[in-house]
Amino acid sequence: MASPDQKSPNVLLQTLCCRILGKGEADVAQQFQYAVRVIGSNFAPTVERDEFLVAEKIKKELVRQGREESAALFSELYRKLYSQGILKNRWSILYLLLSLSEDPRKPSGKVSNFATLFAQALPRDAHSTPYYYARPQTLPLNYQDRNVQPGQSSGSMGSSGISSIGMYAPNGPTPTPQSLLPGQTYQRGVGDCLRQQLGARLAWTLTAGQPTLQNASSKGASAAASRNVPRTRREGDLSGSVEITEAFLVRDILYVFQGIDGKVIKMVNSENCYKVDAKVSLSKSLRDTTSRLAELGWLHNKIRKYTDQRSMDRAFGLVGQSFCAALNQELKEYYRLLSVLHSQLQVEDDQGVNLGSESSLTLRRLLVWTYDPKIRLKTLAALVDHCQGRKGGELASAVHAYSKTGDPYMRSLVQHILGLVSHPVLNFLYRWIYDGELEDTYHEFFVASDPTVKTDRLWHDKYSLRKSMIPSFITMDHSRKVLLIGKSINFLHQVCHDQTPSSKTIAVAKSAESPKDAAEMFTDLENAFQGKIDAAYFETSKYLLDVLNKKYNLLEHMQAMRRYLLLGQGDFIRHLMDLLKPELARPATTLYQHNLTGILETAVRATNAQFDNPEILKRLDVRLLEVSPGDTGWDVFSLDYHVDGPIATVFTRECMSHYLRVFNFLWRAKRMEYILTDIWKGHMCNAKLLKNMPELSGVLHQCHVLASEMVHFIHQMQYYITFEVLECSWDELWNKVQQAQDLDHIIAAHEVFLDTIISRCLLDTDSRMLLNQLRAVFDQILEFQNAQDTLYRSALEELQLRLQFEERKKERELEGEWGVTASEEEEENKRIKEFQDSIPKMCSQLRLLTHFYQGIVQQFLVLLTTSSDESLQFLSFRLDFNEHYKAREPRLRMSLGTRGRRTSHI
Known part of the structure; x- marks a missing residue:
């Protein structure tokens, strides 16, 4: 919205008229109308369009008049105007100013009749080119819901308009209007004047480069209205006895087409529609036809109200502004048709066609000429309703949904609008996949960034998909690829410190401005557009994996x-x-x-x-x-294994904590194997030493049996952990890593690997009871080691004492003495007796240990058989391969099918 100090051109022109004539705005309405007409005309003098030459003539004229300071000021102002490029037709304005200054008929004082001067300067054969400009603040519209912003402009004219002048012109090109005579005056009220001033507000020009709403009507339409209305009835008389002609309805309908209340056709707010005044006597056919035509005004208001409200809303975003520009472009073509209709009506008035004569503009002809524009406006109005409250990619999806129709006419229109709406999305997308840049001020793109995330969590947390903003013409798979492409580029730059330009790895043009790219969004999605995303995805991901693997x-x-x-x-x-x-x-x-x-x-x-x-x-x-x-x-x-830099993206803190848990479990299991190996060594080494102590044979046999059970259990558990869990999971991980197309695939495969070994090593929450039982088994192995160490220590100590006694006995016999005295023999026998008495205690301890161990193993086997994991069920078979525990525990005697059904119930 323009600031208060930046007035629109029409307001400045009106101010100029007031200053020249020295009158108020209401008194210079006629001159202001014609001034606008002249400025908007395609008048072309028979001189060469040389802007520099005209500027030089103006400076020379000022110097000739002795106004050197004014010439310098003009030169400076002209230089600023030329550098800013605000006006497209500077030559026309300079030529007008020069013509005014050189007119020999201009009095030396204040110009008394500005309209007369314009009439003299305008040739009779000039063709009128309508000029669209913003409504002055002093000329409010009758329709209370209209909100036309001063100075508002539409985008550049597209090829897909609502209509074309050649298509809808009833009688070909607009003929030359009659010049406004110097002494001509208007015999009508102020209300009629203002209404007729609004009559030609929709005329357009291409010479200025930007369409502007025209609020003042042409001379012909004003004269016709002032001429015809009084002849039918008195001003303001809407008595039902008065017959309204069709020509009069045509004029009212043309106002309604623009969203302006007519004399007898007005907006009924309670019913939200345009209706003919009930007091007017009108045939049913004319009333029905008028109602059908008035629907265009309602559709126009609906679309215009949406664009007026949203155009100035910054939070609406670039996609929303593009949508408003597309709607304005379609309205612009609609206004062209209305301009032609107004011109035709003006020509008939200028040529003397009376209301009672046959007119080329009839209601039925208007129905024909507005048939296609009405379809387009209905489509646009439906789009406006469907797009309420949407922005960004969600808005593009809403527009795309309307392109899925079998009507080629509607599909072409929606695809044209979608092409304009998609340009900001394309700009976001191409900058993201080629440069890794994300400048989404209004959160319209489907890739979101969290600036608070640190570099070490860039890959995992900084970028994410904003699913509500994913356009419907981009699949979820390609959205994920788009996310990965930009994320890979930023990861290379910020984490890997690799500044290799992505353009060297992606041989695709970056430009998102070509119409071909916009068309690919919805016409060639399966080929060219998806091909660009796939090419960028494969090249970027491959380069990132090469950097991680090689560097x-x-x-x-x-x-x-x-x-x-x-x-x-x-x-x-x-x-x-x-x-x-x-x-x-x-x-x-x-x-x-x-x-x-x-x-x-x-x-x-x-x-x-x-x-x-x-x-x-x-x-x-x-x-x-x-x-x-x-x-x-x-x-x-x-x-422990220290990780940092890019590899910490794969081996995160969570992953390293999983590795630590698995290592502790494997280390403990490995220690059990190590302990049982030492126990087996003890058996083998001490078996021969203790064969001379027959009283130990029973307890040693019991130790051997229990140790064998433990060794079998640990060996089967180690086989299961090493081969069925670790090796199989590792093989799957390695195959996935070798086939990975991007870093996310490697991270996902690694996380699946860790989750698998955590679960199958009984470290997850679902296997807590199994893990507790297994740890109890490990504890029994430690208890057995301590008990056996105590047994062997006592036995070897007793064996050592016996060998020493026999050695002393032999030494004394060789010396010719008694080998042993009675007291020594009695002491020896007493010690042996004490040792032999301790053996039953050792046996009872071993039996108790064996009972606890077997009970824990039985409970462990029961839990294995009821597990949902088949590998754990088969582990129970190997642990009880000779059905030793099955004979002791009834719950282990169920068949595999019964166990499966029981597991499902559990």
Whole structure:
């Protein structure tokens, strides 16, 4: 909206008329009408259009009159006007000013008749070119809902208009109007004057480059109205006895077409329609025809009201403004038709066609000429209703929905509007996919940005899809690709610090201004437009993955996670356990991280891990978990892997916490295997030593049986975890990573991998009971280790004492003495008796341990059989391969089908 100090051209012209004549606005209405007519005419003098020459003549004339300061001021003003480029036809204005100054008939004082001067300067053969300009503030419209903004202009004229002059002109080109005679006056009231001034407000011109609403009527229409109305009835007399002619209705209808109340056709606000005054005597056919024609005025008002309200609304956005410009462009073509009709009516009045004579403008002819414009206006009005409250991509979707029609005429219109509405969307889209720039001030684009997100979360949180703004002619798959393209460009620039221009990787033109691109949005969506998005997507994503793999070793880091945090590097893990065993057996509070880090480095140098990339090895570190009372080093020790930079986008904090949980579980399971291996070594080494103590055979056999059960259990669990969980999941991950087309695919595959191993390693919330049972089994293994260590320690100590007694006995016999005294023999027998008496206690402890262990395993097997995971059900079969537990537990005797049905009920 123009500011108060920036007046529209018509207001300035009216002010000029008032100053020249020295009268008020109401008194110079006639002269103002004609001044507008002259300025808007296509009058072309027989001189060359040389703007510089005219300007020089004006300066010379001012110098000749001795007004050098005025000449300098004119030169400066002309220079500013030329540099700003506001006016398109500066030559015409300069020529008018020069003609006024050179007119020999102009008196030396104030010009007394400005209209006379214009009439003398205008040739008789000049053809009238209508001029559309803003309504003056002093000439309000009758229709209260109209809100025409002063100085408002439409966009440039398009090829798809409501009508064309050649198509709708009733009698061909507009003939030359009669000049306004110097002494001619008007015998009518002020109300008629204002009404007739509004009559030609819809005439247009192309010479000024911008359409402007004309509020003053032409001379012919004014004269006809003033001539014809009094002949029919007195002013303001609407008695039903008065017969209204069809020609009079035609004039009223032409006003209604513009949204202006006529004499007898007015807007009825209660019914929201134009109706003929009930007091007027009119035949039913004419009344019905008039009502049908008046619908164009109602449609015009509906569309115009929407554009007036929205054009000045900045929050409506660029897409909304484009929509308003498209509507104004269609209204502009509609106004062209009305201008032709007004001109035809004016010609008939100028040629003396009376109301009673045969006229070329009849209501039925108007029905024919306005048939196509009415269809277009109905379509535009429906669009206006459907687009209420929408903006941005949502508005484009609403327009696109109306293009799905079998009527080629309507489809062409909507597609033309959609082409204009889609231009801002195309600009947003092309800048985003080619440069990664997002300047969406009014939140119209379907890609949203959160400026508060830091760089380390750029990929995950900064950019997102605004689904409500996704145009319906862009699929969700292509919307996701558009999001990934710009996100990849920004990720390369801000996180990877790679400034390679995207134009080098995408051989596609960036321009979004060509009409071909706009047409592709809805006519060639399956080929050219989608091809551009796909090409940009594949090239950008491929370049990003190459940077991550070659410069930042993404795949090597992923393999390092598998080898170290998931215990895939077997020789390294085994040697590390051997080195850490003395340290981790101590209380957790006595551990020092630097000591453990030194042991870690020793394990790396002593195994095949030493051949890994130094970039990976320097990220490997030791981490101590939070210490709880009674914890040993085994409970708090963990390996850690430091990630930063671009790879932290894949290995996020959440992912690293999952790796930590899985490592702790695998480390504990590996420790159980390590303990059982030591137990087996103890059995093998001590079996021969203790064969001379037959009283231990029963308890040792019991230890062997329980250890075998535990070894079988741990081996099956290790097989399940290592091969069925880790290796299978890793193989799926690696295949997906190799086939990934963008970074999102890698992140998604990695998250699925972690979720799978978390779930199948019993670390999720659904497997909490299974995990508790498994930890109880691990605890029983630790208890068994302690019990067996106590047994072997007591047995070996007793064996050592017996061997020492026999050794002393042999030494004394060799010296010729008694081998043993009675007291010594009695003491020896007493000690042996005490040891033998302790054996039943050891057996009872082992039986109790065995009972607890088997009970926990049975409960674990029951939970496995009722699990919904088939792999866990098959694990229960392997753990109880000889049906040892099945014979003891009735719940394990159900068939697999019965278990499945029971699981479904659970």
